[in-house]
Amino acid sequence: MNYEVKQRPRPSTNHLELRHQVLGTAHATVFDEETWYVLQGCSLLILDPATGRVINQLNLDDAGGSGPAVDPLVEPGVIHVVLKDTDVVVLDRTDPLRPFIERRTTAAELGIQPRALNRGRVGPIVSGIGGAVQLPHGHRLIDHEGEVTSVIDNDQVSIYTMGRRVYRQGNDEYVGSATRLAQLPESDEQTGPSPAGIVLPEGSMFFIRNESTGGLAGFACMQGGLLREVDSTRTTEAFRGGVRQLRMRGDRVLIAGSRSVHLYRLSSSGELIDLWSQEIPGARSVDFIDDRDIVVVGEFGCIRYRTDRVSGNVVARQDAPGGLVQAISDGRRIMATGVDGTWEYQIGHEAELVEVPMQVYPPPARQAAVLGWKVKISSDGRHADIQNKIGSSLLPAPIGSRFITVASGDGTFWLGHENGVMMIKPPSNLPMIPVGWEELSPEEKSASGYSPLEGIQKLTIHIDGPVIFLQPLDLGGGVGYASGNGGFGVVREVF
Structure with a gap:
């Protein structure tokens, strides 16, 4: 009696999951009603201020x-x-x-x-690549193929920023230079009306101009139909590395640069x-x-500072x-260098800062x-060049992204890019190619209908x-992965 062992076909991956x-990296923070909110990953975190x-x-x-x-x-x-690039979520x-999710657009x-x-x-305005939209009804305010980085829409003016230029809504007239604009707070429950309305010209706003x-x-x-600095020597400050955000509470102005944070007082004479x-x-x-303490978030995590002390x-x-800027692995753990030093990630478990000598790791694999x-x-x-016995073909990176590194294991390719991870799974068997295939020219191979990408499975997950x-x-x-802003994690196939 003869027995034949048949090869089982490779299972198809349904989707990828974290x-x-x-x-x-913590991207943003707000402190409101004695509550410390932080945006990190796809989550809204609420932190104990103490x-x-x-x-x-x-999880949003x-x-x-x-x-x-x-x-x-x-x-209120x-x-x-x-x-980023996918949704706007409204939380009650x-x-x-x-808080809980009320609706999603x-x-x-x-x-x-x-x-x-x-x-x-008349309500929040969401801006981004393609223009700006009034919420909640979705009326299109600005239609442009570029990225609208900010919008000022009040009783005095309606303008927006794109690149380092400022335009008037409606006719797209150029009116000045700024990377981002933001309205000043009108009042605060603790500090009362903002003094900015007294010591600054009517209609003043925050501006950021990064180079x-x-x-x-x-x-x-x-002023005269153009956006101008109120006073380039008294109310404008310069920062190495660029500016991220401005906040105001009473007469206090808080500015976050990419390398430092500064607290100012707006004097009665209009000087910072x-x-x-x-x-x-x-x-x-x-x-x-409050008037003494601030919160700061970023690539390091989250910190509460006292501003009445220089140390401690x-x-x-x-x-x-x-x-994170570089990483290496021994198969069980990933070591990666970030702004605060070296992190050790036991794959699938927790990560911690470790004291090890700083060193330069090999560059990420590109093939x-x-x-x-x-x-x-x-x-x-x-793009990535995919080659097999049929030939080679170019696979483009996801729109708006670039491939950074590639790894292979268990018959599967994994490509890390600027916005996540892509899985490429070759088929179990390639189609039979005709005799004399190697003698054909590239044009003849292309015209034959055979493709190196035929039968592959491609899936992507956001990180x-x-x-x-x-x-x-x-x-x-x-x-397992290490990501510049996404920390560490594990991506697996779900069959």
């Missing part, structure tokens, strides 16, 4: 299903949150400590890729007087707790593996091979990138 995640401990975490989407949460707008009873916060419904939220005269080596921040207003500063590489967002001024701190297949990333990351390192996993399959 089985484990250690959140990285300890920095997470007391509640609300399935992990890996959307872009990171990058911009909040807090209004609600919070609007932008998930009748109970500030236990996708990028397809908005008609733009959302990036930022702005206060408008390649640094940035300017301060106050601007419309330096009160306190702190070097904080990787800062992204700031807010006031950290009240609470929650570290996070953000700003990999398995089972007669080879994948090589182009020098600019715009707050760029994904800088991938480690294929032997047990259970999948891949």
